[in-house]
Amino acid sequence: MSHQPIKMRQFAISSGDTSLLQLHKPLWLLETRRLMRSPRNWIQWQPGVKSATMTLALKERKMSSQTIDSIVTLFQSRLTTLEHLLKLAQTHFGESESFLDQRIAADMLPFGTQIAFTCNQPRNFALWCSGKPMDNLDPQVTSVAAAYEHIANTQELLASIHAEDEKLNELVRIDLSQGRYLEMFGHAYINDFLIPNFYFHLVTAYDILRMTGVPIGKQDYMMHLVPLIQKA
Known part of the structure; x- marks a missing residue:
């Protein structure tokens, strides 16, 4: 089965500010669990000086028969x-x-x-x-x-x-x-x-x-x- 190019969704988490983390926690937690079920999916953590960005690489798949x-x-x-x-x-x-x-x-x-x-x-x-x-x-x-x-x-x-x-x-x-x-x-x-x-x-x-x-x-x-x- 062919797959579409990886699409990126990002959630920025500023240091010292957990409100955004709490806001998106249910979403990114569910996404992470779903992605980890397949070896084709991966998660990349990019640390910064004042902020960190967790990037979930999500593959936007389509059924191969859909044209x-x-x-x-x-x-x-x-x-x-x-x-x-x-x-x-x-x-x-x-x-x-x-x-x-x-x-x-x-x-x-x-x-x-x-x-x-x-x-x-x-x-x-x-x-x-x-x-x-x-x-x-x-x-x-x-x-x-x-x-x-x-x-x-x-x-x-x-x-x-x-x-x-x-x-x-x-x-x-x-x-x-x-x-x-x-x-x-x-x-x-x-x-x-x-x-x-x-x-x-x-x-x-x-x-x-x-x-x-x-x-x-x-x-x-x-x-x-x-x-x-x-x-x-």
């Missing part, structure tokens, strides 16, 4: 599942589109918005791969036609990606609300931000349909496994 193409495949197959769920809902409710406004709880977003937010994750992945800024969809999805269009457009964006796998090693900045932001490398951006958000909104969309009486089950959610099913 831009594999991420695209994951998103594409689950968007097909989302489209499948939408078709089942349309069949169940007929001409009525009121299910787009259904929500699990009063403080949660409605089904239509869950469609948009599910699409936002692979959409922004595709835009990032193309060197473009994030551009979320309008959260107000007022028709079934608009919901289908969001899914189709997102799949087209994914199909247009031509980025190299090295893109996953780039640093990503994600601007949040109230002047806050996140910075992480591409692999973390995919695995710790986009994919968890993607599944959160996809599952919420599923739950809303189940709650409103649409006859769906786990087999409808696990549609991506259908091509792999074999007979004994």
